[in-house]
Structure formats: C-alpha cells, structure tokens
Amino acid sequence: MILYSYRGDHDERVPSNVSHVIIEESVTTIKEEAFYNCHSLVSVIMGDSVHTIEFAAFSHCRALQFIRLSKTLKVIGIDAFRDCRSLNALFLPSTVNVIQGWSFQYCRSLRFLILPDDFNLSHVGNMIIRGTPIHQFAEAAGIGYEFDYPEATDGISPRINEWLFRHMDESPFHKGCYDSSITTRKVNDYLNEHGKASAFAVDAIHGMTPLHILAMNPYASADTIAALHISNTQAALSADNQGKTTLEYARDNNVGGMVEILMELCNHKNAAIPIEDTHSSQLGRLCCLPIPRLFHSCFQNDESKDPEPE
Template sequence: MRVQTEEWRRFIPGVRMYKGKKTLFYNGEILREGDGTNPLIYNREERLSWKVIIVLPGVRVIPDWTFWSCKNVEKVIMSDTVRRIEWGAFSTCISLEFVKLSQTLEFIGVNSFQSCVSLTSIFIPPSCREICNWAFNWCSEFIIFHVPQHTLIGRNVFELGKDVIRRTKLFEASPFYGHDNDYNAEEVNTWIKNINMNEEYELHRACSSFNPIEDIVYGIVRRKGLSSFQAPNALGITPAQYLAANPYADIDQHKLIKRYIAEMMGEPV
C-alpha cells in the first residue's frame, strides 16, 4: 500500500491536524443554511475547534455564511481557483488574523468579514472587481487595506461599497471619521487608493504591492537608506510592516538588510 505524503494528504477534504493545528480542508460544501445559524455538516463544537481553514483547489465559490462564527480560526488560505466570497462567509471569526485571498478572486460579498476583530490587514488581488458594503465593518483592528492602484472606480470595473471599512482603525484614521454620512463612496475609494501615493511613500507602495519584487524594494532602500524601512506613513504604517503583512510577498527582510549592509561595506553580495 502506497504511503500518503503530507503534501498529497493536504488536498483531501475534511478535518485533521496539519502543522500542529486542527485544520479544515474545505472542498466547497454547503456547511450552513438560511441566515447561517443552522449547521448542516459540522456541529458548533467541531466548528469551534478549527484553527486553520485551507480552501482546496477547484473551489470557485465560498457560499453565504459558510464559516460564520468559527471563533477560533486564526488563518485562512485560499486556492487560486476561488472567484467569489459570498454574504457573511467569514463574519464573526473573531480570532482571524491572517487571510491569503485567491489570486483570481473577483467578488467579496456583503458582511463577508464583518466583526473579524483580530484582522489587521487585507491585500486585494488585481482580479477583484467588487467589494460590497460592510465587508470589513466592525473589524476593529483593521488598518492595512491594499487596493490595486491601477483599478478604476466605476460600473463593472471596481466598486467599493461606501461602508466597507466602517468601524475600523482605518476608518478612524480617515478624513471621514466623525462626519457621519457627509461623504460618498467615491471619496472613500479615492482616499483608500491614494494613502501611499505621495513620493515619500514609494517604498510603502512597493512593499504593499501585489507580488512585490525584491530588486525593486532593494533599489528603493539602497537609494533612500535603511531607515526608510521604518519610516511611517500618515497611518503610522512602515514599509517593513506592509512587507511582513503582505501574504503575496516572498522577500526575507533580514536577508535584504544584510545585503544592504554588505554592499555599503564593500563586501561581495
């Protein structure tokens, strides 16, 4: 009988221990019905035991309320086949800290991550066309929200609901906080996309971009100095923080710093 490797086993649906944490390998099943209060497959006790959710290849849609109130889930990793996250899919996952979205994601539904109070950052892939209202509402620690600069606001292009970031740290840091509804969605969209547009934030843009390129990041650091890694933007976020939070970044900051120091000292790199 052929022994299954861990790499092969991780593509099998179901719940099991993976890298020391109880993990659901999700295959697109309907796990809840109605408003999300009625579990169909896993009971409440089982759902509360999960620490990680890995969405398997082949899944295109995460249905309404699928992971609602999975309160101990800390990490969600999606395969790159996922196109849509529907209404309330991850709502009230209060321990959720890390999300890697599908690189082909097109749609994020209403309330999809609402009340994920431990979530601090989301990086939206260029493929995404619509983020609906209240998607990150009540995510009280949410501060890093990268939306691709080249996308346009408008019908059938890229739309952000007006209250996508309501009651978050990001909204509290915005010029709209305390003005009730005296603003429109386009103003919010423009502000979000232009947070790092000043020339002084060039390194912030590079580190928060989709699949940042090490040589580009290094080139900016070399030109601006090592201290630029720790320079905060208007939100108080540094390039180092963007890079550490970016799930699409494959850059080792420590190696990059060593490379900089070696070059400055005239040592071979």
C-alpha cells in the first residue's frame, strides 16, 4: 500500500503508483488531471472543503474502487471519472449542482448513481453515464442515447438524465439510504411510519434491500447501519443480483458499519434467527475472532495489506 496526501498545489500530479489517497481538508479544488491514469489508485477519501473536481481529475484510474466525496462538493467537471472501470457505486452529496459532460463515461462497473433530489437537470452534461451498467438499465427501460457523432442528439441526453433522476423513485427507502444526510432518526422514522416490512423490500433494478445500499453509503454512521440491520438481520447475509451481501458491501465501503453488523450477527449466532447454511460456517469463524483478527480475515484477499504480526 502506498499512501499519498494530496495538497491541491498548482500543477500537483499524483504519482501513478499511489494506491490510497487522503485529500487534505485545506483543498477546495482538485486540479485538472491531478490523478490522471493513476493505475494503482484504489481508494480516495476527500476532505469536506472540496467544492470542485476539475477536468479529467480522476480519468483512467482503472483500479479505483472507492471514493468518499466531499460533503460540500458542487461541481464535477468534464471527464472527471471517465474510464474508472472498477468503480461500482458513487454517492453524491446533496450539494452537487453541476455534472459536466462525459464525467462517468466508460465506468464499466458503475451500477449505482442517483442525482440529488433538488438537482436542476439543465446542469447535467452530455452522455455522463454512457458505457456504464446504469446506461444498460436505462436502455432496458426503453431510454438510450442516439448519436450524431461525436455528441448525442438534442433531446436524448435530457431524456436519459431525467430517467437517472427518477429511476429509484419507486423505492423511496432505498433512495433515502443513498442520501449523504441519512441518520439513525430518519431510518427509525421511516420504519415507524411504513412498518418494519419496508426493511425487507428489494428494488427491481439492483436486487438490493435498503440495508445493502446503506452499507455502501460512506456517509452513513455505524449506528445508523446498525439500526436498520436490527430490523432485517437476515439481509446482512442475503445476496443482491450481483451475488454480493450487505456484509461485503460494508467491508468495501463502510468499515464501521461492517463491525456493527458483525457484532450484531455474533450476538445472535446462537439465537433463534435463521442463517443460511452456506454462510453459517463462515459467520461462526468470524464471530470467534477478536477484532484485530476479524479485520484481518475480512481483508485477507487484499494483497496490499501488511501481514499481521505474530
């Protein structure tokens, strides 16, 4: 693992062999092409002072799997995340009000992206999700891009952008769990109003429960994830339509949430809560480990992790 602290200096270019980045709290703008073609970059944690991501800042970071955006982010520039092929989900804070053209084009793993509730669609550029699984979801709904090379024809990007804005409206709890401002109180209020059965709902596009999405949300507190998990304990070990469990999403996106889920599962291991046989032996092994060993086990496939000391 090679850690780098980005300061936002003029013409600062991040070395291509860097794997993990922390963007300092003093940074307000990520400069154009600052991380361009950082082929080893896996994870980025962004300070909450960043307002703007400039042209192609993270373009061609093909190993990038996780990025926690600034809670005050406003502008995502042209080609900002183009060809980030390993990025599965991107959680946009509600402050984002401009997404320029081609910003997520060819992110070939990007399955999850929702525009903020009050987003002005006139501030979304052309073909932002072209070549992504989200684009395929839109095409399955009968909405796609038509081309008058090199740009989409007038009226087509607005249609698909409208779909992107609305496509999770039929799953309001899932959409709420995506929100950067999600809190334990909001989760409990929704469950009290709509009943605990709402925690078991599966959305039609991703095959996910609300807990799957909340576990992916890097802004969600561990307590908030625990509150929803208590309402649907079985969801932690239930797979979505990609074969991934809530526990796996938490491991990759929200380690605090992962610990809370594991602790709750361990507490109920011998209780009368059904756990599928395919997961029970693995859960039993995890529950018997002290926390340092538990973390090592959950990340044992991460070759960049230093070996645990004897």
